[in-house]
Amino acid sequence: DLCRATIIRRITARIVDAPTTRKHKLSNTSVSHQSYVFVSVELENGVTGFGEGSTLGGPRWAEESVEAMKANIEVYLAPALIGQSACLTEAVSLYMDRAAKRNYTAKSAIDMALLDALGKTLNVPAHVLLGGAVRNAFDAIWALASGDAVQEVEEALEMIRRGWFQRFKIKLGFADPQTDLSRLAALQTALPAGTTLVADVNQAWSEAECTRYLPVLRDLGVSLIEQPIAAGQTAASARIAARSDVPVMMDESVSTLAEAAREITAATGSVLSLKLCKHGGAHNLKRVAGIAAAQGVQLYGGCLLESSIGAAGHLHTFATLPRLEWGTEQFGPKILIEDLVTEGLRYEDFQVHLPDGPGLGVSPNPEVIDKYARKD
Ligand code: MUC
Ligand code: MG
Known part of the structure; x- marks a missing residue:
């Protein structure tokens, strides 16, 4: 049996x-x-x-x-x-x-x-084991994170030209806010009007910096602000989210079901980034998504720069969520010099497509894996 x-x-x-x-x-x-x-x-x-x-x-x-x-x-x-x-x-x-x-x-x-x-x-494809797909393509987001404004503008325009990505996430918080904001302004000027831009601060700002700079992000046309302050600073985070005209997304602050319940009840954000690595697998990710959906919190398909193997794992899980308002940032396969699979995920029409085939629907490339495997 x-x-x-x-x-x-x-x-x-x-x-x-x-x-x-x-x-x-x-x-x-x-x-x-x-x-x-x-x-x-x-x-x-x-x-x-x-x-x-x-x-x-x-x-x-x-x-x-x-x-x-x-x-x-x-x-x-x-x-x-x-x-x-x-x-x-x-x-x-x-x-x-x-x-x-x-x-x-x-x-x-x-x-x-x-x-x-x-x-x-x-x-059967992995999504069938998780309830079955309700979508097989996802609006894709690319992350700009070199820290060099000229390079980032060129990279964004190239992604649009290739038809891979037309929505972007910019990483902030590694320079002082003024430097970060001038990078963002350069990008905003270069991108077509109305482009979806997410700013991920990765916990770097204080509440005071958020009070000062989140309105500037709004004026620069940012659509979503991700994890501006340290995970666990729940009260401050709730004050920031309440004051911000731009939706705030929870990322590092929500891993477990208990954290999801706590942060969502405290209203520290109105969007949640889901990642298999944070929630410990597909079933728990779906449970966290359910806690969010119960309170009307929107969902965003996060990543941690996975290759097409991990990205496929995410897409099979994200495919089964009744709602996924923000699509996904599974861009990892395109940031690797060599993907770890024989045939990488398909990026077309600014969407990343759910692979067909049994299981994850991707095949690891043993030569590439051997080449980059750490020798003990
Ligand atoms: C994060 O914090 O979201 C995902 C995309 C990216 O650029 O960094 C990661 C982690
Ligand atoms: Mg993040």
């Missing part, structure tokens, strides 16, 4: 450092390569599924690093799952929660590989 056929035989984790086309700068880090944990799960029926856990600059964006993930998968999470059936995905999540607290990115990488293996076993 299915449960027997899908017994988990082996789980392996490798670290992959994939170079990016340019430096990607955030308030708290800057990267020239993306580090992933690449997970393979082999089932009793001989099927192997693949998943990916992404980080940004080591344990700086969140607390997990690829080194810690690999160790925790090998020593704690994999042993808890060997011999269990992959078809019982909720039970598998419980085993992982018993074996390790938090570690959401590591758990999401395994969860993704299990969905891939299960989909391949049943010959």
Whole structure:
């Protein structure tokens, strides 16, 4: 029977450092390569599924690093799952929660590989295992984060010319606000009027800086302001959101279901960024989305610069959400010099398309993965 056929035989984790086309700068880090944990799960029926856990600059964006993930998968999470059936995905999540607290990115990488293996076993796309797709294309957002205004304008115009992206996110908070705002002004002048522009401050500003500068962002035509102050500063964040004419999006402040309930009840934002790495897998992401939807909070498909493997995992999950008002920023495959799959996700008509085929619908490229795999 299915449960027997899908017994988990082996789980392996490798670290992959994939170079990016340019430096990607955030308030708290800057990267020239993306580090992933690449997970393979082999089932009793001989099927192997693949998943990916992404980080940004080591344990700086969140607390997990690829080194810690690999160790925790090998020593704690994999042993808890060997011999269990992959078809019982909720039970598998419980085993992982018993074996390790938090570690959401590591758990999401395994969860993704299990969905891939299960989909391949049943010959269905992963979204079918999550309720089925209600959309198969997503308005795509590209992040501008070199910190060089001239380069960013050129890059944005090139993305529009290629038909890949016409909505943009600009990273703020790594320079002083005046410098950041002059970059933004240059971009605003160069882009077609009415372009959707998201500003992600990655927790860098104080409440006082928000009071002073959020109205300037509004005047510069910003459509959405992401995580302007530190996660956990709930009261200050609620005051900022109440005063802002531009919607505020929660990102680093919401990982767990309890955080989602707390932040949404406190009204620290009216939009929420969803990421598998924050919520610990597809089912939990959907539960967080439900908490948000119950309070009328809009949803945004976030990313952590995943390759087409992790991006496909996100798209299969995002595809099943009844509402996803802001589309997705799954742009990672296009920022890598070489994607980790044989055929990358399709970006066309300013949309990123849900891949077809069983499981995640993408095939890891073993040569590229070997080339960038960290040698121990
Ligand atoms: C974040 O904070 O949203 C996603 C896109 C990007 O440029 O940075 C990441 C993380
Ligand atoms: Mg963010």
